[in-house]
Amino acid sequence: MDDMEDYSIYGGVFDVANQNMTASKHFFQFRREEIMLYAVGDPHNVDLLNLMDLDNSQFLFMAYVLLLQRFPESLAYHRWEKAGKLPKTIFQKQVLRTILRSHEFSLNSIKVYNNYTNSCKDDMTISGQESSYKNLDNYQKMWIYKFYQRLPVKFRLLIKKIMGYDMI
């Protein structure tokens, strides 16, 4: 991770927001550390080593935020709560495996590096689904998209299957 000193302002702004939140008798589901972690690095290329030392609940939160670009929904919290007491390494491996194999992850363009939970060296870098559609330039994509939108649903599904699910 880069020098955290450069990111102190992110922590400072969080502290102010957190004080105001607490004063209103509400609580954030994230902490200062998550704000600082989020401030670091390229959003498209996530270095998993930065998450390795987090506790299980922090890890779950950051894995969702960085890899799926959203907060975990309450169902996900509930689902992982039981596993939350597992040793860190096992918990992290299970969460990452689930997220990285998910359809949702396959739709985005995020690449992960240093997947320390994966024993196979070849899989140390994983990215969202590559498809033939992704290789087209933007101009071609726009025309295909406009044409696609006018098609009946069954043709759209067929095209999705052929061109890749990240088309929409």
Place this chain on the structure above:
Amino acid sequence: MKVYIDISSLMSVSFITGIQRVVREVIIRMLLEKDFVIILLNYDDKNEVFQIVNNEKFTLFFRDDIDTAIDALTSELCLIDDIPSGAVFFDIDSVWMSILKRSYLLPKLKENGVRIAVQIYDIIPITQPQYCHQSTVFGFINYLSSNLKYADIIMVSTQSTLTAINDLTDRLKINRINGVVVPLGSDFKKTDEQIEQIDEEVAFIAKKKKYILMVGTIEPRKNHKLLLDAYDNYLIDKEINIIIAGRIGWNVNEFEKRLQAHSKFNKSIFHINGANDATIDYLYRNAFLVAFPTYNEGFGLPIIEAFERGTPVVASDIDVLKEVGGDFCQYFDPDNPKALADLILENYENEQIYYQRKRRISDYEPFTWDQSTQLMIDALNSLYDEKRIVTDN
């Protein structure tokens, strides 16, 4: 001067309200500025590159409703590093939820010699985070912190917001950033009025009785609850209706249930969802009063929109609304339903005073989008003014 503007959020939404309206109105006018070369950018996160938007087609769609937003996209691409030294990057859109987080983008731009300008609408996610979705607060902390660290100039729509930002920088013991107050315009796009039809069903409801109007997304911060409390406790036996115009937003399940279960729902209390601009315009023009019991705002556009149509406003006694509404508004404590009801009844029971207030509103001179845009252009030009004072510390 080359000015790069990321409009990805505007390009991706299917509705125009609040910030989208500001972005649309300002850019349409900035594109006419001869001294500026405006490059509109739409971020393609799959390919990690900006797509350049065709300026003429942007205006055709957003001003004249011709074609679609996607028709304005070109095949021309722009990487972050393509934005040249000496250019200005102007963040005016609601970008805090963008995958291209500003803690990544802004230092890169700064390193390349690009100057950074930002329009900050409010800092409510920091000052009153309980009224915002937590994911918004999370993204906003990144957005605001990055701008406090890297922006060369901050534009805000009220002095109250600038004061809040300065208070924050003082608290963080960092330098204040050069800040400029740019009040927002409120003149509606003329084509809206020409093209759109007033919803007849809504017009029918509006004609039934005098009504108190509330316009805006239903969310806890807007404090719709207070108007219902005032109605239930003090106004229920009066010949007054309540019309709430706005989509259902975040965290208002309880209020929504209360509204729909109310014995007067769809009799004296109405919820209008998805009204077009012409219908909102009609509702404003014919309202007895506009009520604005909000806990906080970046600007308080409903006040101006009501004044433009000659309708008196009763609003929360908070700094930002007092700055915008001045002595044309009447103010009440947003935690006191009786205070709101008292003001409504004062107008309801005393026609002479009510019409005096209405007449006085005709003296109100609202800011126009032309004026707002000119102030923003001046602020951007100031980045190149050698005599400029960089900070006001």
